[in-house]
Amino acid sequence: MSHPFPRPRKALGQNFLTDQNIIRKILTAADLQSSDQVLEVGPGRGALTALLAERVSRLVAVEFDRDLAALLRQQYQDNPTVLIHEQDVLQVDFAALLGTGAYKVVANLPYNISTPVLFRFLEQRHRFSRLIVMLQKEVGERLAAEPDCSDYGVLTVLFRQWFEVRREFLVPPGCFFPAPKVDSVVISLVPLANSRVVAGDQALFEKVVRSAFAMRRKTLWNCLKNAAVAELPAVEAALLATAIDGQRRGETLSLDEFAALSRALQKTA
Numbered sequence: 001m002s003h004p005f006p007r008p009r010k011a012l013g014q015n016f017l018t019d020q021n022i023i024r025k026i027l028t029a030a031d032l033q034s035s036d037q038v039l040e041v042g043p044g045r046g047a048l049t050a051l052l053a054e055r056v057s058r059l060v061a062v063e064f065d066r067d068l069a070a071l072l073r074q075q076y077q078d079n080p081t082v083l084i085h086e087q088d089v090l091q092v093d094f095a096a097l098l099g100t101g102a103y104k105v106v107a108n109l110p111y112n113i114s115t116p117v118l119f120r121f122l123e124q125r126h127r128f129s130r131l132i133v134m135l136q137k138e139v140g141e142r143l144a145a146e147p148d149c150s151d152y153g154v155l156t157v158l159f160r161q162w163f164e165v166r167r168e169f170l171v172p173p174g175c176f177f178p179a180p181k182v183d184s185v186v187i188s189l190v191p192l193a194n195s196r197v198v199a200g201d202q203a204l205f206e207k208v209v210r211s212a213f214a215m216r217r218k219t220l221w222n223c224l225k226n227a228a229v230a231e232l233p234a235v236e237a238a239l240l241a242t243a244i245d246g247q248r249r250g251e252t253l254s255l256d257e258f259a260a261l262s263r264a265l266q267k268t269a
């Protein structure tokens with residue numbers, strides 16, 4: 001019998017969910033209400049799409065694969081609740097696509113671009129009331145990491161600043177077709193009303209965080225110097241004012257310490 005779907009494309013990170021129990025658990029984690037508007041990234045063969053479409057007031061699904069987008073468009077052509085938008089999610093103009101109302105995100109993300117997609121969600125966080133994302137376990141661990149471990153990085157610090165990050169459940173490779181080589185994890189991200197810390201100038205704060213992780217085995221002092229975040233006397237004064245030892249490695253700083261350092265730099269620079 002001929003199969004209606006094209007063969008899975010590895011280059012597009014196509015691992016389709018086949019386990020109905022996992023699909024149900026994702027929907028439960030999304031805590032859907034009939035009034036919800038949902039953005040699905042990478043609907044693929046539509047395993048999540050079908051159940052989302054039945055439950056919410058609006059579903060916008062962004063799919064990059066032309067063939068799968070065409071099949072989905074055909075399937076939902078008579079359903080005014082569902083919009084299938086064919087585009088690379090990294091290029092989407094979210095303001096034009098979603099307008100001003102709040103959306104929930106439900107996404108089994110293509111693993112090859114999950115980190116840049118997460119950074120896009122971070123930048124667009126004001127549009128989202130909750131995000132339920134399936135990621136490779138390793139990226140999920142980076143979101144939920146503690147200082148001074150190898151998973152702790154820019155992603156961890158910036159998501160902790162703006163979100164409540166919760167690890168929902170692990171998903172083994174056998175729940176997908178084709179099975180990926182790695183374990184997966186479902187994470188929920190709930191935006192905080194405000195930044196978790198008083199970070200001062202956000203652009204400076206992000207520059208400090210990025211520079212601290214830019215050279216992992218170097219001291220904080222060397223990282224800040226190398227990234228030229230401020231004049232060296234200002235960096236010295238900020239470290240002194242916050243009692244943060246410049247000989248520490250950047251990745252040992254907590255979110256609070258990054259915020260304190262950035263505020264102090266804002267004052268001294």
Ligand code: SAM
Pocket residue numbers: 012013014015016017018041042043044045046047048062063064065068087088089090107108109110111113
């Ligand atoms: N949601 C489906 C499921 O759970 O079975 C498919 C998930 S699969 C891991 C990732 C999906 O994202 C695929 O359908 C793939 O074509 C799509 N995709 C890959 N890159 C994309 C991109 N840049 N923008 C939008 N969708 C993309």
